[in-house]
Amino acid sequence: xxxxxxxxxxxxxxxxxxxxxxxxxxxxxxxxxxxxxxxxxxxxxxxxxxxxxxxxxxxxxxxxxxxxxxxxxxxxxxxxxxxxxxxxxxxxxxxxxxxxxxxxxxxxxxxxxxxxxxxxxxxxxxxxxxxxxxxxxxxxxxxxxxxxxxxxxxxxxxxxxxxxxxxxxxxxxxxxxxxxxxxxxxxxxxxxxxxxxxxxxxxxxxxxxxxxxxxxxxxxxxxxxxxxxxxxx
Amino acid sequence: xxxxxxxxxxxxxxxxxxxxxxxxxxxxxxxxxxxxxxxxxxxxxxxxxxxxxxxxxxxxxxxxxxxxxxxxxxxxxxxxxxxxxxxxxxxxxxxxxxxxxxxxxxxxxxxxxxxxxxxxxxxxxxxxxxxxxxxxxxxxxxxxxxxxxxxxxxxxxxxxxxxxxxxxxxxxxxxxxxxxxxxxxxxxxxxxxxxxxxxxxxxxxxxxxxxxxxxxxxxxxxxxxxxxxxxxxxxxxxxxxxxxxxxxxxxxxxxxxxxxxxxxxxxxxxxxxxxxxxxxxxxxxxxxxxxxxxxxxxxxxxxxxxxxxxxxxxxxxxxxxxxxxxxxxxxxxxxxxxxxxxxxxxxxxxxxxxxxxxxxxxxxxxxxxxxxxxxxxxxxxxxxxxxxxxxxxxxxxxxxxxxxxxxxx
Numbered sequence: 001x002x003x004x005x006x007x008x009x010x011x012x013x014x015x016x017x018x019x020x021x022x023x024x025x026x027x028x029x030x031x032x033x034x035x036x037x038x039x040x041x042x043x044x045x046x047x048x049x050x051x052x053x054x055x056x057x058x059x060x061x062x063x064x065x066x067x068x069x070x071x072x073x074x075x076x077x078x079x080x081x082x083x084x085x086x087x088x089x090x091x092x093x094x095x096x097x098x099x100x101x102x103x104x105x106x107x108x109x110x111x112x113x114x115x116x117x118x119x120x121x122x123x124x125x126x127x128x129x130x131x132x133x134x135x136x137x138x139x140x141x142x143x144x145x146x147x148x149x150x151x152x153x154x155x156x157x158x159x160x161x162x163x164x165x166x167x168x169x170x171x172x173x174x175x176x177x178x179x180x181x182x183x184x185x186x187x188x189x190x191x192x193x194x195x196x197x198x199x200x201x202x203x204x205x206x207x208x209x210x211x212x213x214x215x216x217x218x219x220x221x222x223x224x225x226x227x228x229x230x231x232x233x
Numbered sequence: 234x235x236x237x238x239x240x241x242x243x244x245x246x247x248x249x250x251x252x253x254x255x256x257x258x259x260x261x262x263x264x265x266x267x268x269x270x271x272x273x274x275x276x277x278x279x280x281x282x283x284x285x286x287x288x289x290x291x292x293x294x295x296x297x298x299x300x301x302x303x304x305x306x307x308x309x310x311x312x313x314x315x316x317x318x319x320x321x322x323x324x325x326x327x328x329x330x331x332x333x334x335x336x337x338x339x340x341x342x343x344x345x346x347x348x349x350x351x352x353x354x355x356x357x358x359x360x361x362x363x364x365x366x367x368x369x370x371x372x373x374x375x376x377x378x379x380x381x382x383x384x385x386x387x388x389x390x391x392x393x394x395x396x397x398x399x400x401x402x403x404x405x406x407x408x409x410x411x412x413x414x415x416x417x418x419x420x421x422x423x424x425x426x427x428x429x430x431x432x433x434x435x436x437x438x439x440x441x442x443x444x445x446x447x448x449x450x451x452x453x454x455x456x457x458x459x460x461x462x463x464x465x466x467x468x469x470x471x472x473x474x475x476x477x478x479x480x481x482x483x484x485x486x487x488x489x490x491x492x493x494x495x496x497x498x499x500x501x502x503x504x505x506x507x508x509x510x511x512x513x514x515x516x517x518x519x520x521x522x523x524x525x526x527x528x529x530x531x532x533x534x535x536x537x538x539x540x541x542x543x544x545x546x547x548x549x550x551x552x553x554x555x556x557x558x559x560x561x562x563x564x565x566x567x568x569x570x571x572x573x574x575x576x577x578x579x580x581x582x583x584x585x586x587x588x589x590x591x592x593x594x595x596x597x598x599x600x601x602x603x604x605x606x607x608x609x610x611x612x613x614x615x616x617x618x619x620x621x622x623x624x625x626x627x628x629x630x631x632x633x634x635x636x637x638x639x640x641x642x
Contacts, residue, residue: 054551054636074556074632082553093548093639097249110553115238158553 001193002028002051002162007060009046020046022216024060028195030161033188033226035204036197038213044197045166047213051195052085052164053077065161082110086155088196090167092147094139100126100150101135107158125153129183145176152183156192163187165196169203175233181206182229202227239558243566253541257534257567258574261615264527265575268520268611269582272603275516277590282509292333292463293366294472295496296324296455296479305486314483314492318443318450324457327478331471334362335457339442343412345435347399354395356412356435358442366456367425369436374406374421381438388441390421392432412437415445465503472497520611527615532622535567539626546630547638556631563627564620571619575612582608 009021020043028034038044049055050062053069062069064084072080086107087093094103101122108118126132129149139147148168155163168184169177181203188194188208196207204210205227212220247254298314321337339358344351363369364376372393381388389410396405409416417437425431443450459471476495477487485492546559586602630638 049636052551054639055634078550078553078555081551087551089639093544093551095545095548097246102245106549107552109238109242110549110555110558115241154552 001030003063005061033194033208035207042213043216086160086163088165088168090170092151104154129153163194178229178232260530261574262578265578266582268523273586297494299491301492303486303489306484316452333458334365336360336363337452338454347410350399358439370424382440385441387417388420389417390436393424394432468499528618531619535623547635550635559631560627567623571616
């Protein structure tokens with residue numbers, strides 16, 4: 001599904017450069033649910049962004065679903081992002097002047113789907129996250145948990161192969177976090193491959209595999225016994 | 234290709250971000266509004282200048298006589314100079330090639346009456362060419378012609394207001410009116426743009442007046458228009474040449490300013506030309522200034538809008554928007570706002586001018602108005618400027634990595 005080898009990334013800060021990723025090797029199979037952990041500055045978000053094609057690596061190999069991701073034009077990157085990837089952000093990143101339904105339908109718009117079709121599909125996904133009654137509400141009228149569920153519906157709308165979540169529970173309280181995690185686990189049960197960045201141990205333990213980063217290298221990569229989130233809800 | 238979804242996206246963005254849309258629209262509308270009003274007022278001023286000279290032909294030369302102020306060629310000062318038919322013919326023959334129309338004038342004041350109605354009017358005895366010199370507009374009947382001159386016909390062309398004064402119940406054409414005891418047949422009624430005074434005049438053939446009032450061949454004044462193809466300098470030279478030749482003919486000192494007076498409209502026209510062209514320059518400067526202010530305004534707003542939308546751009550890119558779709562959504566939105574706002578500004582400007590126009594005549598502003606094509610041109614300029622100003626930041630925004638755009642909180 002996903003294979004990374006000897007990935008390097010550094011950022012320029014003034015005259016000096018900061019080496020964030022120092023040769024990452026990682027392989028993720030289909031249906032896995034991986035937590036990437038590490039303290040801030042460990043490079044976990046950078047790694048996720050590179051996997052999400054939101055950022056580019058300096059060197060190394062990245063193969064997604066058999067396709068080498070290298071030197072993509074912006075246009076091609078846009079197509080790949082749309083086709084392969086769904087994003088869930090810590091700050092939800094919904095477009096504030098679009099209602100829930102329109103936000104969910106946006107990736108389908110960029111796929112070139114017809115208006116009626118994509119509205120039906122978007123509504124289907126909203127229903128899946130339990131928000132079909134809120135379809136015509138603006139993000140500001142929704143709670144944090146609801147916003148994240150809209151974001152999840154949006155990430156799922158284009159039926160991506162890989163779901164990327166950057167601290168998906170970072171802005172939520174514990175109860176809501178567990179609800180969201182239960183939902184994400186459910187998606188994984190259905191076969192979706194999920195990659196998430198978190199620094200919370202309990203959230204990480206709800207995944208099936210934990211990859212720990214420190215100073216730009218992988219310290220530990222182990223399978224764990226998944227803790228179900230439902231028990232806390 | 235017409236992409237309905239793209240337009241939906243754009244109109245939603247305009248509609249849902251009303252403050253932003255209104256603010257940017259306001260700048261453009263205001264620029265176009267100012268542009269329209271300033272241009273309208275300036276055009277009104279120009280019209281006033283022009284109108285002041287439409288009454289008479291603008292290529293006319295008037296030759297009048299008076300008493301000599303200087304002794305010359307053995308003749309004393311204080312001698313009265315009197316034109317006669319032979320002088321008229323002399324000018325006509327001497328300057329034949331340069332003259333377009335020429336007429337003599339004889340002034341009288343007459344008491345005109347018709348069936349009990351009566352009034353006093355200025356009477357001018359003239360040649361047929363006078364019609365073109367004075368820009369007399371014949372409303373009914375005809376003007377004086379060559380036959381009238383030949384036959385010393387007792388015919389009269391009366392002003393529109395004379396007809397209104399004397400013929401309250403009937404039309405004047407064909408009736409006989411009494412001018413200080415002599416009956417004249419009314420052959421024409423005229424109008425004149427010069428105002429009410431001009432329309433309270435009577436015109437009769439010069440020969441008739443000479444025969445009836447004094448039985449001589451005296452002339453009070455010679456008026457002519459020069460050929461339209463004479464340029465300004467040639468027209469001035471013609472006037473000077475006429476002055477010199479007539480002074481010589483009457484034995485008047487060259488430096489005598491009163492005996493023979495030649496008034497050449499070319500001199501006045503020149504001043505008006507300078508005036509209107511400097512006015513045009515002022516108008517252009519004002520218009521250009523307003524436009525530049527508008528362009529600067531729209532550029533600032535575009536940069537601000539792109540900045541404000543950076544995060545949205547990041548989200549869209551993460552969801553699979555191509556750079557091109559980002560640029561086009563921003564550009565088309567700004568162009569729509571500019572076009573609509575420009576049109577609104579134009580509309581308001583035109584309405585303001587339309588309403589305020591008539592009351593501005595006291596301030597020497599006549600018929601203020603703007604060429605529509607000019608305003609459309611101005612709006613188009615703003616649209617293009619807005620597009621260029623928006624394109625660069627939009628292009629830049631579409632190329633930044635989505636992760637940087639997303640980080641921008």
